[in-house]
Amino acid sequence: MDNQQIKDAGLKVTRPREKILGILERSGRRHLSAEDVYKELLTNGDDIGLATVYRVLTQFEGAGLVCRRHFETGQSVFELNSGDHHDHLVCVRCNRVVEFVDSVIEERQSAIAAQHGFHIEDHSLVIYGVCTDCAVKG
Amino acid sequence: MDNQQIKDAGLKVTRPREKILGILERSGRRHLSAEDVYKELLTNGDDIGLATVYRVLTQFEGAGLVCRRHFETGQSVFELNSGDHHDHLVCVRCNRVVEFVDSVIEERQSAIAAQHGFHIEDHSLVIYGVCTDCAVKG
DNA sequence: TAGCAAGATGCGAAAGCTTCTCAGTTGTCT
DNA sequence: AGACAACTGAGAAGCTTTCGCATCTTGCTA
Incomplete structure (x- = not known):
């Protein structure tokens, strides 16, 4: 185990x-x-x-x-490490983290890197915002 | 000025x-x-x-x-601050930075945030890779 | 199962980036 | 020019992270 x-x-x-x-x-x-x-x-x-x-x-x-x-x-x-790649949504108020994957974004990233002659090694996409709970609390 | x-x-x-x-x-x-x-x-x-x-x-x-x-x-x-938002491609060898904007990615981000009940405040997308120059140098 | 060598640990020191403190200086407004 | 708030420089300090080293463990071997 x-x-x-x-x-x-x-x-x-x-x-x-x-x-x-x-x-x-x-x-x-x-x-x-x-x-x-x-x-x-x-x-x-x-x-x-x-x-x-x-x-x-x-x-x-x-x-x-x-x-x-x-x-x-x-x-x-x-x-x-769950094995599968994913990106993050982070609440700027409570620091809650939500994971997500979006194939459209993944594809666009590869295309953009290729376009600029870059060989991708890694990438990090973090969206910062306010989650529902915190928005309600004002 | x-x-x-x-x-x-x-x-x-x-x-x-x-x-x-x-x-x-x-x-x-x-x-x-x-x-x-x-x-x-x-x-x-x-x-x-x-x-x-x-x-x-x-x-x-x-x-x-x-x-x-x-x-x-x-x-x-x-x-x-140039006023317009953009994301970054960073070379992990020479630290060269290339800026880019991709409306498809921008849209998907908004959709994903909304989907999870987040109100976006900011986001950061960084793609790390090896640029052409560094790839050539081995 | 006792012994050994490589590998791990814990502690405190130290490094690297960034912020704070505070006495002295400078910009702005009259 | 004068007054006052804002700003600066230097060093101390804060934070996260890493290092150095003496000591302790693990995993292998006999």
């Missing part, structure tokens, strides 16, 4: 790695910052350093287990 | 502000980091502090004179 994913990544199965992966899997929110993960660990009584959280998340990223996103909040957020 | 833009922003016309605006206007590159602007000032013999550069750029941003972008490089880059 969990452990296998860690092994497959060529990493030793250690308590920090198991715990961190568990938090990412069980968290209600799909997008957590390193700080979020760290605080969750502390809450659970796990004595794991922040540096380790960063190290582990970076290794998981390298192994393709998680994706790192840079929204405009100043800190990176991490999410479990 | 320049000065008027600064006045219109409700700011006093000072040497740092004139110089910084001038650099943004005259720079060959459209996207400069605060550090880039600062170095340019030093080169020109202007004794302006980095803190001032950040302050001024932030004020210009607030006034709508410049736009701040957060690419995945870890630092913000600033560009003169």
Whole structure:
């Protein structure tokens, strides 16, 4: 199960790695910052350093287990890699994140890159707005 | 001319502000980091502090004179606000930036936001890839 | 199952970008 | 010119993220 994913990544199965992966899997929110993960660990009584959280998340990223996103909040957020690419809608009030995929946009992006002689490696589309809940609250 | 833009922003016309605006206007590159602007000032013999550069750029941003972008490089880059919205293609090798606009993508974005009950405030689409020049260089 | 070497960890220090503080300076308005 | 608010420079400080290193674990081997 969990452990296998860690092994497959060529990493030793250690308590920090198991715990961190568990938090990412069980968290209600799909997008957590390193700080979020760290605080969750502390809450659970796990004595794991922040540096380790960063190290582990970076290794998981390298192994393709998680994706790192840079929204405009100043800190990176991490999410479990579901395998399928998707973009994000972020609420500027409550930071809620909604994922979406749109094939039309994907196609246009490829076309535009090709048009400018670029070989796409990655792309990031983030729409910032106010979600229904926050709009209602005024 | 320049000065008027600064006045219109409700700011006093000072040497740092004139110089910084001038650099943004005259720079060959459209996207400069605060550090880039600062170095340019030093080169020109202007004794302006980095803190001032950040302050001024932030004020210009607030006034709508410049736009701040957060690419995945870890630092913000600033560009003169041309008024019309556009997205970016960034070369991951040489950091070259190409701007583009695509109405199809714009439309799809609005549709997607509406579909999820979001009121769009802003959005950022960045395509990362390798540009022709860098691809040739291997 | 004991022992070992490579790999992980935790802590504090440090780096990199950006903002803040504050005393001194400058622009603007009269 | 004078007064006052706004602005600046320099360094300190804040934040997120990474590094260095002594210590501890994991996973393999005998």
